[in-house]
Amino acid sequence: MRRGLPLKVHAFLERRFPERRVFLKSDTDTRFIRLSSETQLVVVTGLTLSVAWAIVATAIVLMDSIGSGNFRDQARRDQQVYQERLNVLSTERDRRVEEALAAQDRFNAALEQISVMQSELLASETRRRELETGIDVIQSNLRQSIAEREILRRTVLDLREKTAPDSPEQVLAATAPEQLAFLTDALADTAAERDQIEADAQSALAERDDLELELQLTAQRNDQIFRQLEEAMAVSVEPLNKMFSSAGLPPDRILEQVRRGYSGEGGPLEPLALSTRGEEPNPDEIRANALLNQMSQLNLYRIAAEKAPFSTPVNLGQVRQSSSFGYRRDPKTGGRRMHNGSDFAGKTGTDVFATADGVVTHAGWDNGYGRLVTIQHAFGIETRYAHNSNILVKVGQRVSRGDHIADMGNSGRSTGTHLHYEVRVNGNPVNPMIYIKAARNVF
Helix, strand or coil, rough: CCCHHHHHHHHHHHCCCCCEEEEECCCCCCEEEEHHHHHHHHHHHHHHHHHHHHHHHHHHHHHHHHHHHHHHHHHHHHHHHHHHHHHHHHHHHHHHHHHHHHHHHHHHHHHHHHHHHHHHHHHHHHHHHHHHHHHHHHHHHHHHHHHHHHHHHHHHHHHHHCCCCCCHHHHHHHHHHHHHHHHHHHHHHHHHHHHHHHHHHHHHHHHHHHHHHHHHHHHHHHHHHHHHHHHHHHHHHHHHHHHHHCCCHHHHHHHHHHHHHHCCCCCCCCCCCCCCCCCCCCCCHHHHHHHHHHHHHHHHHHHHHCCCCCCCCCCCCCCCEEEEEEEEECCCCCCCEECEEEEEECCCCCCCEECCCCCEEEEEEEHCCEEEEEEECCCCEEEEEEEEEEEECCCEEEEECCCCEEEECCCCCCCCCCEECCCCCCCCCCCCCHHHHHHHCCC
């Protein structure tokens, strides 16, 4: 049975692949090669496998080529969508900047109006005091005229008493001309003084009415100015407060730190005093002092915003964000590693800017970072700018937000030209886009 199976297989192969002979003839000899059924089966099987492998490999290459083309098209579409999104964000940022500038203009105009208002109030108070002084003078003159009239009456009574022994006809005849002249002059003077007093009193009443009307108009203007200032302060302070909160910086603690450490120009404003008579503050004074406190707070916000990295390290219209903060596939080893910053790809030599005021603590080569610039800011914040082609600052140099500090490059552990940007708070890395997005609707 065991011998019968190979014979059957051989017979089957003989029917399908009969034995063949290949003759090789030369000038002097003739030879042949014998091809058995098994040999033919092996050759046919090998050729079949080779043809099948070629077909499969060709199909795989074609499918990969088609897939690569689709991936490139998808990448181009994604890049176009991302660029359109950047353009929209840039337009939105410009619009917010224009709104902020307009609010600043309204704020400056309101400051000018309140300055004019204060001058008008001081002038009104001066005129009121002058008017009070004039009324006092008029009252003094009136009292003096009354006293002189009383003296005149007593003089006439004394004369009558002195001339009593004489007869009435003789007294009248002797003193009539002098008494008549004296009384005429006294009455004329009294009438003139009375007319002058009445004229002065009417003038004082008219001026008082004008002053009261002017005070009412001034109060209305003051109320309008206060409302405009309060609206401008609300529009200016609220976005800044939201910006610091979104970045994880407690506004109260940040402002207190700036208030303690800032002593140069632009410090807290002094309270406004509208009265010079030692009276209790009126509602306008209270509102004005509240506005001045808000102005002081806005000034502190401005100082704090310059010291925190709310700006972008590059012009976003010239670069694209190639990698974000967080775990990612390492471009060198292929493993999964933590990426402590944000990468912005662009052309070699692209300007790199400081994102906040600070002091340069490192400016040179640093292993994987390549040419690195490190800046120490306030509030325990540090920023790093890596893989530069050229460094434009020195250690110990004080820089301001927006200063050109380096040029983009491909130095250090890098696969292409880009900027690696880091933000560290008390030594711990945080996502830089938190600060950039928090300031997107403010600056």
